[in-house]
Amino acid sequence: MRLPAVPTAPAQARRAIGGLLDDSVSSDFADDALLLTSEVVSNATAIGGGCELRAWYLADEGALRVEVADHSTVVPVMAQPPPSATSGRGLGIVDSIADAWGVERRADGKSVWFEMTRRHRPGPGRLPH
Numbered sequence: 053m054r055l056p057a058v059p060t061a062p063a064q065a066r067r068a069i070g071g072l073l074d075d076s077v078s079s080d081f082a083d084d085a086l087l088l089t090s091e092v093v094s095n096a097t098a099i100g101g102g103c104e105l106r107a108w109y110l111a112d113e114g115a116l117r118v119e120v121a122d123h124s125t126v127v128p129v130m131a132q133p134p135p136s137a138t139s140g141r142g143l144g145i146v147d148s149i150a151d152a153w154g155v156e157r158r159a160d161g162k163s164v165w166f167e168m169t170r171r172h173r174p175g176p177g178r179l180p181h
Contacts (some may be wrong), residue, residue: 053105057097065105069118072109077170083151084149085168089118091142092164096122114170125159 053069055061066086073082091103103122109115130147133140142149147159150166 053103055093055097056102060102061097063125065089065093065134068105069107069112072107074109076111076114081168081170085116085118088146088150088166088168091145092118092120092166095128095142096120096164099124099126099128101181105159110113111128113165116169116177117165117166117167119163119165121158121161121163125157125161127157127162128164 053065055064062100064085064090069085069089070082073085077085093103093105099122101123103120106119106121108117128143130143131140146166149168151168153166154163158162
């Protein structure tokens with residue numbers, strides 16, 4: 053799915069991912085998946101212009117992988133923003149919730165991806181990777 057660099061892109065991406073998940077996933081899993089999707093799409097559309105969203109959900113394994121590709125060669129880094137900052141926490145959120153995540157350089161930019169499984173333990177108290 054191609055997403056333009058518009059404020060509604062994260063909402064479009066959340067709808068697409070929500071439609072991909074089935075009734076067997078918990079609301080915590082779905083909420084976390086939608087939050088992480090918003091974070092990576094927001095970053096991609098802010099820095100790389102538009103982006104391309106790809107996702108796979110393997111219901112039998114309860115595994116979700118979301119990839120967001122853009123045309124920027126700037127590789128995102130985890131920031132330590134001050135408490136008063138209104139941005140800069142996205143990758144920290146991804147790191148604390150996803151089972152795995154990473155960045156892959158591509159000839160035309162990069163792809164940021166994350167993976168989750170139904171065995172996944174949501175947010176608070178989870179140790180970073």
